[in-house]
Amino acid sequence: MQLFNTLTRKIETLQPLNPPHVNLYTCGPTVYDYPHIGNWFAYIRWDSLVRTLLASDLKPDWVMNITDVGHLVSDADEGEDKLEKGARREDKTAWDVAEFYGNYFVQGLQRLNIVMPGRITKATEHIAEQIELVQKLEEKGFTYVISDGVYYDTSKFPRYRDFARLDIEEQQAGARVEYNTEKRNPTDFALWKFSPKDRQRDMEWDSPWGKGFPGWHIECSAMSMKYLGSTLDIHTGGIEHIPVHHTNEIAQSEAVTGKPFSRIWLHSNHITVNGEKIAKSAGNGITLEDIESRELPLAALRLHILESHYRSQSKFSWESLEAAQNRLNGLQAMAALRWQPVTIDRDESAAIKTTALAILADMQNDLNSPAALAKLSALQNHLETALLSASELEAFEHFLSLLDNLFGLGLMNQPDVSVQQKQLIAERQTARDTKDWPLSDQLRDQLADQGIAVRDTAHGPIWYKI
RNA sequence: GGCGCCGUGGCGGAGUGGUUACGCAGAGGUCUGCAAAACCUUGUACACCGGUUCAAGUCCGGUCGGUGCCUCCA
Numbered sequence: 001m002q003l004f005n006t007l008t009r010k011i012e013t014l015q016p017l018n019p020p021h022v023n024l025y026t027c028g029p030t031v032y033d034y035p036h037i038g039n040w041f042a043y044i045r046w047d048s049l050v051r052t053l054l055a056s057d058l059k060p061d062w063v064m065n066i067t068d069v070g071h072l073v074s075d076a077d078e079g080e081d082k083l084e085k086g087a088r089r090e091d092k093t094a095w096d097v098a099e100f101y102g103n104y105f106v107q108g109l110q111r112l113n114i115v116m117p118g119r120i121t122k123a124t125e126h127i128a129e130q131i132e133l134v135q136k137l138e139e140k141g142f143t144y145v146i147s148d149g150v151y152y153d154t155s156k157f158p159r160y161r162d163f164a165r166l167d168i169e170e171q172q173a174g175a176r177v178e179y180n181t182e183k184r185n186p187t188d189f190a191l192w193k194f195s196p197k198d199r200q201r202d203m204e205w206d207s208p209w210g211k212g213f214p215g216w217h218i219e220c221s222a223m224s225m226k227y228l229g230s231t232l233d234i235h236t237g238g239i240e241h242i243p244v245h246h247t248n249e250i251a252q253s254e255a256v257t258g259k260p261f262s263r264i265w266l267h268s269n270h271i272t273v274n275g276e277k278i279a280k281s282a283g284n285g286i287t288l289e290d291i292e293s294r295e296l297p298l299a300a301l302r303l304h305i306l307e308s309h310y311r312s313q314s315k316f317s318w319e320s321l322e323a324a325q326n327r328l329n330g331l332q333a334m335a336a337l338r339w340q341p342v343t344i345d346r347d348e349s350a351a352i353k354t355t356a357l358a359i360l361a362d363m364q365n366d367l368n369s370p371a372a373l374a375k376l377s378a379l380q381n382h383l384e385t386a387l388l389s390a391s392e393l394e395a396f397e398h399f400l401s402l403l404d405n406l407f408g409l410g411l412m413n414q415p416d417v418s419v420q421q422k423q424l425i426a427e428r429q430t431a432r433d434t435k436d437w438p439l440s441d442q443l444r445d446q447l448a449d450q451g452i453a454v455r456d457t458a459h460g461p462i463w464y465k466i
Numbered sequence: 467g468g469c470g471c472c473g474u475g476g477c478g479g480a481g482u483g484g485u486u487a488c489g490c491a492g493a494g495g496u497c498u499g500c501a502a503a504a505c506c507u508u509g510u511a512c513a514c515c516g517g518u519u520c521a522a523g524u525c526c527g528g529u530c531g532g533u534g535c536c537u538c539c540a
Contacts, residue, residue, distance in 0.1 A: 029540085038540050073538070164535090165469075238540045243469085269471090270540065272533085279539045307489070308479060313472075313533075320478050323490035330489090333503085370480050374488035384504060437499055444501080455502040462503080 001056055001364045003234070004311060006242060006265040007163065011366055014264065016233045022053055022060045025224040025262070026117070027237035027245065030067040031101035032086035036285030037301065037316060038271050038278040040112060044302055045268040045310040045367070046236050047114040051406050052363040054115075063227050064117040066105065068098035068124050069203045070193070071216045081213070087202060094202035098124065108288060112298055113408040119227055123219040127205050130214040130222040134191045134207075136256045146182040149193040150209050155185050157251045163265075164243040189248050190215035217248040221261070225253065235262035239269055271305075271314045286316070294318070299409050300325035306369040306407060328409065333464035334380045335400055335411040341390040342459035348382075349395035355379045356399045363406055376403065387459055417463055421452055428454065429461055 001014040016022045026046050029035060053060045071082050083094040090097060102122070109116060123130075134150060137143050142156050154160045194212040195204045204211050224232060230253070237246060246265065253261040270277065273284040291301055304324035308314040355375055362372035388396055400412050417425070428443035444454055453466045 027540095036540085040540095042540065239471095240535060240540055243535060268540090270534070275532090277534075277539080281538060285539080303489095304478090312479085315478070317477085320490080323478065326491090327489055368480085370488075374480070377488055381504070432499080435499070441500075453502070455504095456498075457503080464503090 001052070001058075002366050003264055003266060004366050005263075006267050007262075012264065014233070016058065017231060017263070020057060020059045022058050023228040023231075023233045024050070024053075024060050024062045025220070025228060025232050025235050026062065026064040027220060027235075027241060028064040028066050028120070029101075029105050030071040030082050031098050031105055032071075032082040033101065034285075034287050035105060035108060036278055036287055037273075037291075038285070040108065040288070040301075041271045041305055041314070042236075042238050042268045043109065043114055044112060044305045046266075047112075047408065048306065048310070048363070048367050048369060048406070049234075049236065049266065050115045051408065052360075052367060055360055055402065055405050056364060060118075061228060062115075062117040063119045063121060063224060065220060065223050066098075066102050066120060066122045067216065067219065068102060068122050069094070070123060070214045070219065081201070081203075084202060098122075111288060112302065113410065115408075121223045121227065123214065123223070124203065126219065126223050126226065127214060129226050130218045131192070131205075131207050133218055133222045133225075133252070133256060134214075137191065137252060140255060142252075142255050143191060144184065145209060147194075148182075149190045149212065149215070151183060151188045152191055152248070152252055152255075153184055154187045154189070154251060157255055159254075160187065160247065160251055163247045163250055189217060189244075191218050191252070217245055218252060220245070220249050221253040221256075225257070230257040230259050230261075232262040234264045234266060236266040236268070239267040242267060266310075268310045269313045271316050273316045275315065291321070296321055296325055297328070300328050302407070303328050303331075303373075303409060307373060309370055310367055329466070331376075331380065331409065331411060332414055334383060335414055336464045337383060337388045337462070338393065338397055338400065339416040340462055341388045341393050342457075344387065344389045344459060346389045347391040349392050351382075352379065352392060352395040352399050356402050359406065360402065369407075372406070387457060387462065414465065417452060421447065421450060421463075425452075425454060425461055425463060432456070 002011050003014055004010070005012045014022070026043075029039060050060050050062055069081065069083055073080055073082060073085065081094070083097055086097040086101075087094040092100075106120065134143065137152065138150075142152055143150050144153055145151070192207055192209055192212055192214055194210050195201050201213065204213055224235070235246070235249075250261050272278070273286060276282055276284060278284055278286075288298060288301075291298060300321055301324070304316070304321050305314070307324065307327075355378070358375050359372040362368045362375065365371075383396075397412075404410060404412050424443055424447055428440050428447070431437075431440040431443060447454055447463070448466070451465055452463050454461050454463050456462075
């Protein structure tokens with residue numbers, strides 16, 4: 001398995017510390033609002049990673065967090081807590097907001113047929129672990145306290161800028177945002193924030209430094225190390241996390257353990273909608289509900305996403321989603337062939353197996369799903385030309401099974417047509433044999449009303465669902 | 467302003483120096499009772515200008531354009 005490692009900016013071979021286990025941590029959502037397709041985009045990517053690991057006989061131990069406290073409106077620890085803000089918007093408590101959108105997110109994973117992480121951990125359920133980690137940092141002299149919280153002194157961690165490869169001094173000189181001037185360095189970040197003195201937060205806890213709540217970054221370090229150990233095999237997240245969130249995770253984790261925090265870092269690029277980035281201010285945050293209201297299956301979104309590479313910036317438009325749906329329909333027509341092998345003297349099981357291996361190899365090559373789908377199309381066209389012989393059925397079903405394991409499109413979920421429908425297909429063929437075209441066409445219309453299309457081949461009628 | 471990324475046919479999207487993946491859509495054709503599917507053909511695709519090379523979409527430099535993070539938002 002080859003993966004592009006952000007740490008080295010190179011393609012590397014995955015070498016798990018404890019094979020066949022692969023310790024995998026994914027930065028999950030901040031649950032304060034409905035996710036849009038840009039959010040889901042990343043999780044479908046990591047689903048591909050996990051599915052490829054599984055298909056490669058590896059055992060991913062996958063932990064994903066849910067940020068339900070501490071993520072401030074600005075990633076640079078300024079502004080208010082997103083959860084508290086969401087609570088005010090909806091006239092609920094932050095706890096209610098976290099509960100609602102947390103559940104909604106997990107249901108979304110299921111709706112998108114994303115492999116469920118082994119553990120989904122909530123920041124609010126790991127406050128003690130986070131306090132403990134801050135204490136360790138304090139013991140090692142990485143922290144200092146100012147009026148609004150406990151901060152990490154990034155100047156004490158010489159490798160701080162290595163991960164993002166940014167010239168921090170230059171960057172800050174041009175930044176158009178003001179930062180808390182009490183901080184020793186512009187890049188210093190909060191480990192623990194104090195509750196405001198003038199009002200009570202919905203979410204706050206006692207700590208050795210005073211009542212407050214954990215900083216955004218510390219949760220990922222605390223939870224990933226608790227469940228997966230001090231060195232991860234793979235840590236994933238969106239590219240926006242490279243300069244701040246992941247840089248900070250590395251700084252605080254490695255300062256405590258003295259070991260590499262993660263051996264491989266994977267980052268997924270973003271998706272644009274009609275050429276523009278998805279942003280609250282642009283109002284282009286398409287949701288799963290928007291897709292379903294247009295009667296497009298979520299599997300089409302999945303396929304659309306897999307048509308581009310996870311490190312490329314991808315484009316979304318309704319037109320391209322419909323194109324993906326048409327492609328999906330074609331794949332389902334191919335999958336329907338497994339219910340209707342024909343009698344021909346031919347066996348290309350070997351070709352099917354070769355394609356299966358090539359597709360798996362593409363996915364193992366830094367999740368090259370577009371290349372894998374191209375190989376799939378080549379075989380698909382071939383099979384539909386020649387149809388499927390009974391001798392090829394076993395290899396074909398294994399093939400479909402692999403496709404479903406890798407891509408999660410549910411090609412094998414499609415059932416056979418009913419006995420009655422088979423009867424109609426047979427009657428239509430009889431009508432054709434006797435050249436009773438009106439009856440034949442009437443039966444075809446009847447089947448179409450039931451969502452079944454029929455095409456006539458040299459080997460008899462073949463159905464597929466429309 | 468700093469640090470990046472990208473510019474491929476109508477749309478989307480791969481391309482690891484050497485017969486222009488693939489998908490969707492379009493045109494013509496073969497086949498077909500009709501249809502569908504499939505197949506064949508077709509569209510002067512590699513932003514522009516230099517350079518390296520026997521050979522460049524692919525490497526190097528520059529120009530123009532777009533875009534990402536730092537700044538609500540993944």
